[in-house]
Amino acid sequence: DAGVIQSPRHEVTEMGQEVTLRCKPISGHDYLFWYRQTMMRGLELLIYFNNNVPIDDSGMPEDRFSAKMPNASFSTLKIQPSEPRDSAVYFCASSLGRGKLFFGSGTQLSVL
């Protein structure tokens, strides 16, 4: 298996633009997580899904952030409009059962 695949690896955009991050989880995994990593706040859980259904989105910073999982093999995290404070590394992870998360390589987002 190729592992969790995220795209793009790097994204540079201007403030106000829409940003879409993509994730393909490991086949057969029933949980999908979106995390954000910054120096100041460390790793923050944004949202997670079970069987494509959002379970907890309490970590989503504000209405500018939205996440979808239309099927078991694909998820998106969208920021609209983007702001400089959204600059971070965004990780997608998937798991089968509790605890052992498999992480993607992340998307480095820079909002200018």
Added chain:
Amino acid sequence: GNSVTQMEGPVTLSEEAFLTINCTYTATGYPSLFWYVQYPGEGLQLLLKATKADDKGSNKGFEATYRKETTSFHLEKGSVQVSDSAVYFCALIHSNSGYALNFGKGTSLLVTP
């Protein structure tokens, strides 16, 4: 709520030195505890875990023991290598938080030859 506190980094050691990275947690009952490692430019990988008190997790020469009495899960390695240079994250999962891992802020380790 549930939380994890790790020692601040960065930690710099010479090759073959002994490593300890402290981790303490706050949670009711018995969470499961984990150490994840992040190598430069990569996502996190599970290093080891322990699911109940007094369990010892081990992998690649690293060990950590789940101490309920001190609410700790310190990571140790007897002899570090340059290839161990990475960021190490302590984490917990608890039934009252569903399937979401709570991570510490991470401790950066640099091992020099």
